[in-house]
Every structure is written in structure tokens, then in C-alpha cells.
Amino acid sequence: MKTALAPRYWGAHLLALVLVAAASGLGWWQYAAYQAQQEAEARDLTRAEPVALAEVMGPDDPFPAPSVGQPVAVEGTWVPGGTVYVEGREHDGADGYWVLTPLAVGGPDAPALPVVRGWVASPSDATAPPEGAGSVQGWLQPAEGTGVADVDRSDDVVPQVRTADLIQHVEQDLYGAYAVVDHDAAANAALVDADALEPADLAALPRAAGSTGLRNLLYALEWVLFGAFAGFVWWRYVRDLTRAPTEAAPSADEPEDRPVASSP
Numbered sequence: 001m002k003t004a005l006a007p008r009y010w011g012a013h014l015l016a017l018v019l020v021a022a023a024s025g026l027g028w029w030q031y032a033a034y035q036a037q038q039e040a041e042a043r044d045l046t047r048a049e050p051v052a053l054a055e056v057m058g059p060d061d062p063f064p065a066p067s068v069g070q071p072v073a074v075e076g077t078w079v080p081g082g083t084v085y086v087e088g089r090e091h092d093g094a095d096g097y098w099v100l101t102p103l104a105v106g107g108p109d110a111p112a113l114p115v116v117r118g119w120v121a122s123p124s125d126a127t128a129p130p131e132g133a134g135s136v137q138g139w140l141q142p143a144e145g146t147g148v149a150d151v152d153r154s155d156d157v158v159p160q161v162r163t164a165d166l167i168q169h170v171e172q173d174l175y176g177a178y179a180v181v182d183h184d185a186a187a188n189a190a191l192v193d194a195d196a197l198e199p200a201d202l203a204a205l206p207r208a209a210g211s212t213g214l215r216n217l218l219y220a221l222e223w224v225l226f227g228a229f230a231g232f233v234w235w236r237y238v239r240d241l242t243r244a245p246t247e248a249a250p251s252a253d254e255p256e257d258r259p260v261a262s263s264p
Helices: 007-046 163-168 186-195 212-241
Strands: 071-078 083-090 094-105 114-121 133-142 177-181
Touching: 007 212, 071 114, 083 114, 083 163, 114 133, 114 186, 133 186, 177 186
Parallel strands: 114 177
Antiparallel strands: 071 094, 071 133, 083 094, 094 114, 133 177
């Protein structure tokens, strides 16, 4: 090993280190670009034109997976008595609650879509829920189901937006989804002004297509392989330097020493 550490070999070691470091850095850069493109495409659906909720799903339909984050327009009647506060929600690094009020899609007794109106630091900070007819534009999200139990069903605080928990607070059926109010949409201006709540963050974003950023991902893999190859070449080089020299075999021009047979 002392032979490989001799000063005359430092240049080779430095070159190997530079190649591996460069390959690692470029590979990480390409992978970061791949992730950025995936996230950008996921957000694109949230910026799409809103469609009527009925075009996406009905009250008895399972959540359509491709519609995560789809902006929807919903009209109906507010169910203020079904307002709950979803705990454990962060906004700008602060822990707080989502303020959720169902909106019956149709008449007062029709199936309702839970609507997250905004975020508050404490339920006591929330304004009174809206009443009567209403319309909102929001991003469609699948109902949650992390398995966290609601330990106290007598209050208005729930651990997640789960249909089994929300159904305890209303008299009608619920959609298997919920909507998060888009505070920047012009259609929600009156509601946002009346509520004076902070906007709630999306819990789920739509999935990007598998081909999004695929070229960057392949480039990242290529740089990883190049770095691994450079490391392998360096390892072979060091191994050859530190290998113990073997005895030289006799040359063909040099006669081998043979025992001379004694005469009888």
C-alpha cells in the first residue's frame, strides 16, 4: 500500500477523485432536474380550467385517480352544522387546523362535498360558516384514510378528512372526495373575504406521466455508471501497484540448471 501512496502516484489518485466527484455531481443534477419536471407537471393540472364536479365524479363513485388536483366548480347549499376542524395541518411552518364545511350538491338534503375553506391556528380563530346557497371553485382531493382514530367524536375536531369521521357530523351522504378552496380564484372572492382565513395547502398533487423528465433520469443513471467505472479503474490501478512482485521465470536464452548424472 505504501507504493500506491508514493508522491509520484498522487496525480492519478487526484484524477480518479475528480472524475468520481464530477460524475456524482452531474448525476445528482440530472436527477434533481427529473424531479423538478415531475413536480412541475403535477402542478399543471391544478392550474387547468375548472370543470363541473359532475363531469369528474358522482356522489357514489370512487375517486378517479387521474383527477387528483383537478379544479372543479361546485354549486349547492352549505351545511354549516357539519363544520369540523381537521387537526395537524401546517401552513408556513405553523401547526394548525383546516376549516371544513360540507356543501350539499343540489338541495339541502343532497349528498354533500366536504369543502376545506382555509386554515387557522386555532378553531377559535375561525369565522362563522357560510349558510344558504353557495358556489365554490377548488382542487379535488381524495378522501384520506391514514388509520388515525377520532378519539373524541363528541367535538368538532377530526384527525383527518375521512368520510367515516365526517359522516358523524351531517345528516346526508358524502362524496368520497373533498375540495380545497382556491383563494386566488375570482369565483371565490366573496367567500374568501367573508371567511378571512389563510389558504389551505394541498395534501396531494396529481401524478406526472412516467415519461416526464425520463431523459434526465437516464442521464443521471449514465453518470452514475461512469463514476462507478472510474472508481473501478482506479481500484484496479491501485491493486496492480500494491501486488507483490512474482519471481521472474527463466529466460528461454538462459539454460536451466540441471543436475549432472554421475557415470557408473
